[in-house]
Amino acid sequence: QVHLAESGGGLVQTGGSLTLSCAASGGAFNSNAMGWFRLPPGKDRDFVAAISSSGLSTSYARFVQGRFTISRDNSKNEVYLQMNGLQPEDTAIYYCAARLGADTVGIAEDEYAYWGQGTQVTVSS
Numbered sequence: 001q002v003h004l005a006e007s008g009g010g011l012v013q014t015g016g017s018l019t020l021s022c023a024a025s026g027g028a029f030n031s032n033a034m035g036w037f038r039l040p041p042g043k044d045r046d047f048v049a050a051i052s053s054s055g056l057s058t059s060y061a062r063f064v065q066g067r068f069t070i071s072r073d074n075s076k077n078e079v080y081l082q083m084n085g086l087q088p089e090d091t092a093i094y095y096c097a098a099r100l101g102a103d104t105v106g107i108a109e110d111e112y113a114y115w116g117q118g119t120q121v122t123v124s125s
Helices: none
Strands: 003-007 010-013 018-025 033-039 046-051 058-060 068-073 078-083 092-099 119-124
Touching (some): 018 092, 018 119, 033 068, 033 078, 046 068, 046 078
Antiparallel strands (some): 033 046
């Protein structure tokens, strides 16, 4: 059983930055690819970014490329999402997810077996 806990969300002005963290416990963190997804108000959940278990491969949704960076620290069992240049349309609940035993990135929700509870990010205009 893998438990994921996100933190770092909050309220930020347009153009601001936030760094989300996701702490994992249980399972073999360094064997799992990790991903970030987001649920905007009134919309479906979207893929944001993913990173392979080794950290050597990453993937980003087109709407965050150049603004967001995913990274991980396998010694701390944590994955991060650095978000710069935030816009009101980035307002959403952000979730981290674990893709077990994969050293390849995944962009589909059904590739991820475990999910955190989410952290709210609100960008004011």
